[in-house]
Amino acid sequence: MTTTLTRLRVPGAFLLGAVLLLGVAPLALSDFRLSLFAKYLCYAIVAVGVSLAWGRGGLMVLGQGVFFGLGGYAMAMHLKLTDAAATGEKLPDFMQLYGTSDALPWWWEPFANPFFALAMTVLLPMVVAGVLGFFIFRRRVKGAYFAILSQALAAALSIWLIGQQATTGGTNGLTDIQGFFGYSLDDPVNQRMVYFIIAAVLLLLMALARQLFVSRYGELLVAVRDSEERVRFLGYDPANVKLVAYVVAAGMAGLAGALFVPAVGIISPALIGIVPSIGFVIGAAVGGRASLVGAVLGAIAVAWAQSTLSDAFPAAWTYLQGLLFVLAVGFLPGGLASLWFVLRRRRTRPTPVIRTEEPVAVTVGETA
Amino acid sequence: MTVVLNQSFTGISIGAVLLLIALGLTLTFGQMGVINMAHGEFIMAGAYTTYVLQKSISSAGASLLVALPLAFLVAGAMGALLEWLLIRRLYTRPLDTLLVTWGVSLMLQQLARDVFGAPNVQTAAPDLLTGNISAGGVTFANNRLFILGLALLCVLGLTLVLRFTPLGRRIRAVVQNRDLAEVSGIATGQVDRITFFIGSGLAGVAGVALTLVGPIGPTMGTNYIVDAFLVVVVGGIGQLKGAVITAFALGVLQSVLEYSTTVSVAKVGVLVAIVAFLQWRPQGLYTLRTRSLA
Numbered sequence: 001m002t003t004t005l006t007r008l009r010v011p012g013a014f015l016l017g018a019v020l021l022l023g024v025a026p027l028a029l030s031d032f033r034l035s036l037f038a039k040y041l042c043y044a045i046v047a048v049g050v051s052l053a054w055g056r057g058g059l060m061v062l063g064q065g066v067f068f069g070l071g072g073y074a075m076a077m078h079l080k081l082t083d084a085a086a087t088g089e090k091l092p093d094f095m096q097l098y099g100t101s102d103a104l105p106w107w108w109e110p111f112a113n114p115f116f117a118l119a120m121t122v123l124l125p126m127v128v129a130g131v132l133g134f135f136i137f138r139r140r141v142k143g144a145y146f147a148i149l150s151q152a153l154a155a156a157l158s159i160w161l162i163g164q165q166a167t168t169g170g171t172n173g174l175t176d177i178q179g180f181f182g183y184s185l186d187d188p189v190n191q192r193m194v195y196f197i198i199a200a201v202l203l204l205l206m207a208l209a210r211q212l213f214v215s216r217y218g219e220l221l222v223a224v225r226d227s228e229e230r231v232r233f234l235g236y237d238p239a240n241v242k243l244v245a246y247v248v249a250a251g252m253a254g255l256a257g258a259l260f261v262p263a264v265g266i267i268s269p270a271l272i273g274i275v276p277s278i279g280f281v282i283g284a285a286v287g288g289r290a291s292l293v294g295a296v297l298g299a300i301a302v303a304w305a306q307s308t309l310s311d312a313f314p315a316a317w318t319y320l321q322g323l324l325f326v327l328a329v330g331f332l333p334g335g336l337a338s339l340w341f342v343l344r345r346r347r348t349r350p351t352p353v354i355r356t357e358e359p360v361a362v363t364v365g366e367t368a
Numbered sequence: 369m370t371v372v373l374n375q376s377f378t379g380i381s382i383g384a385v386l387l388l389i390a391l392g393l394t395l396t397f398g399q400m401g402v403i404n405m406a407h408g409e410f411i412m413a414g415a416y417t418t419y420v421l422q423k424s425i426s427s428a429g430a431s432l433l434v435a436l437p438l439a440f441l442v443a444g445a446m447g448a449l450l451e452w453l454l455i456r457r458l459y460t461r462p463l464d465t466l467l468v469t470w471g472v473s474l475m476l477q478q479l480a481r482d483v484f485g486a487p488n489v490q491t492a493a494p495d496l497l498t499g500n501i502s503a504g505g506v507t508f509a510n511n512r513l514f515i516l517g518l519a520l521l522c523v524l525g526l527t528l529v530l531r532f533t534p535l536g537r538r539i540r541a542v543v544q545n546r547d548l549a550e551v552s553g554i555a556t557g558q559v560d561r562i563t564f565f566i567g568s569g570l571a572g573v574a575g576v577a578l579t580l581v582g583p584i585g586p587t588m589g590t591n592y593i594v595d596a597f598l599v600v601v602v603g604g605i606g607q608l609k610g611a612v613i614t615a616f617a618l619g620v621l622q623s624v625l626e627y628s629t630t631v632s633v634a635k636v637g638v639l640v641a642i643v644a645f646l647q648w649r650p651q652g653l654y655t656l657r658t659r660s661l662a
Contacts, residue, residue, distance in 0.1 A: 060463045135643060139650040144403050144462060148597045149643065155594050156639045163632025274594060278470055285467055318478040325471030329464050330454060 013293070014207065021199040031188040038195040038263040040303040041202050045256035047284045047299035048205050048292065049249030054281065055289035056213060057245040058225030060143075063150030064253045064280040066157045067125035069272030071254030073161075074124055075261045076174035077108060078117030083178045085112075093176070098166045105167045114181065118258075125254030126247050133246040137239035142228070151274055158273035173268025180262040194262045201259060202296070205252055209292055212248070221245055253280070279306075286328040287335045294337025370505040375627050376620060381512035383619025384519040388577055389592050390599035390611050391522055392570035396447075398605045399543045399563050402455055403466040403597070404447075408589020409476035410568045413446055414439035414575020415584040416484060422491050429494035432576065436518075439572035447568020451561050473589070480586040488583035497580060511580040518577055522570060523612055529566075530608070539563055602642055604652030614653060618642075 029037060046064055053059045080092040091104060111117045161168045183190040212218050223231050224238045231238050261267050287298015309317040396404055418435040425431040458465045497511045530536035538559050541549040550556050599618060603610030625634035
């Protein structure tokens with residue numbers, strides 16, 4: 001009896017999530033609320049990748065904004081080109097505004113092809129992550145070093161985009177996107193369609209990540225997180241294990257960025273720099289980095305709180321946000337998802353401790 | 369030739385600012401392995417200290433001189449408080465300190481916004497530091513020279529403290545081997561707090577220096593913090609000479625690339641150079657030789 005229940009728990013939870021996302025939310029929410037919710041779900045998709053790379057792999061991915069941005073810009077470039085073509089213009093509106101050249105830059109050209117653009121939203125982030133990750137992990141750059149490098153990457157990309165005003169829209173980014181593969185985004189029905197696509201992708205990626213978590217690879221990834229040296233001594237190459245997690249997380253962030261563009265209608269450097277990149281991680285941290293559902297719910301909750309409370313009480317919200325990070329990360333490392341275990345711990349078996357770093361060679365004692 | 373010299377001087381003065389900020393980080397990151405994102409806000413605290421002082425003492429020169437030690441104390445006290453409240457509880461989870469101190473930095477920025485207002489403020493530089501000196505076709509801005517001197521003075525002071533005082537000996541011992549230091553009777557917790565005080569205090573001094581070259585605002589720290597961390601990573605953890613060499617090298621590289629391309633391409637170029645460098649020396653320029661595998 002219990003075994004049947006246990007076996008059905010995960011598919012059951014998945015089904016419940018599907019009903020909530022695809023059935024209840026579209027019925028219960030107004031058009032405006034639903035499009036906001038679609039935005040939060042995009043952040044949740046990034047959180048799925050963060051949960052894989054950071055929660056399970058111990059890689060502090062502070063540069064997810066880069067991959068989110070690459071995916072977003074790839075999508076937005078295609079949509080801007082189709083928008084321009086629909087009105088009979090040769091160039092997207094912002095290029096005419098800055099009037100630097102009358103020919104389309106060569107690296108924009110292929111994005112007119114929808115298949116190329118769609119493939120690029122995922123492939124471009126994965127290739128960048130793959131190349132960077134290969135060089136970083138091969139030389140065993142890890143821990144704080146990796147975190148700082150990925151953060152610097154986010155800073156560099158957003159600064160570079162701001163500098164290329166004529167071809168990337170600069171600080172403004174790519175804005176005012178009208179159509180999505182022939183469907184006008186002004187139409188609320190099409191906005192709902194975009195929501196359904198995003199929700200479906202989120203569910204799909206959660207299922208994929210769940211399969212990765214329980215696979216042999218998932219076990220290996222956790223082993224690398226907890227004790228990289230032991231894994232190496234056992235004959236595995238931790239660099240490859242980490243690389244896969246990093247690349248998959250990057251692909252997910254890229255997809256999220258691509259879906260963010262039709263949902264919100266804009267992609268700009270301010271959405272992908274250091275601050276939003278930390279934001280992606282924070283949502284997962286608050287919810288529970290190692291728990292897939294925790295990370296997703298955390299990302300949605302933080303994004304919701306951000307847009308709801310920051311309008312009403314901007315100053316108070318910033319204090320609350322800071323305090324939330326300090327308390328959640330500092331004193332509840334498993335995130336809110338672990339609250340359940342923390343509360344239950346007294347009665348049942350002890351919770352597995354979530355470690356984010358390899359065991360340090362020296363342990364710190366309290367003396368003062 | 370003069371172009372090269374001028375660009376080199378620009379690079380060196382960028383490097384001096386980076387060095388001032390990175391000095392404190394090398395100490396705290398090196399000794400405790402914690403990434404303190406609030407370090408940028410200690411810079412801000414130092415800058416606002418200068419601003420407040422100049423409001424109360426009208427003389428720009430006197431307020432700058434008073435601001436240097438005062439900013440050290442203010443920022444240092446904030447750092448020690450942060451260490452005592454939060455960071456010492458997180459030594460076993462160094463990466464989490466990054467997120468926790470990020471939360472702290474958000475709160476401090478908002479505090480600055482509430483107290484001083486969101487717009488940037490300015491301080492007046494003393495007359496002595498507003499002019500230029502020309503030598504051999506190269507123009508040296510006085511304020512840049514002052515920052516360079518200040519940075520070198522800080523390096524000298526820190527080196528002397530680390531090398532010749534009992535406190536410095538204790539700090540070095542904890543950096544090299546925390547367990548052994550502890551069984552030898554060093555109160556490592558206390559040493560940590562003092563290190564944090566000094567490291568954060570140096571951020572305050574950097575903040576005073578930054579008032580000479582730019583506006584003071586709630587988010588001024590975030591502009592520098594990532595670059596400063598890169599200096600620490602490339603220089604090698606806990607190594608002053610590594611930080612000094614790296615800061616100037618990155619500054620010159622940045623300014624040369626900026627001159628030949630654009631600011632944004634230069635940023636990307638510097639980052640690529642750093643990743644390439646870490647291929648060669650993953651632990652940074654100078655490292656402590658240890659027998660640990662990590």
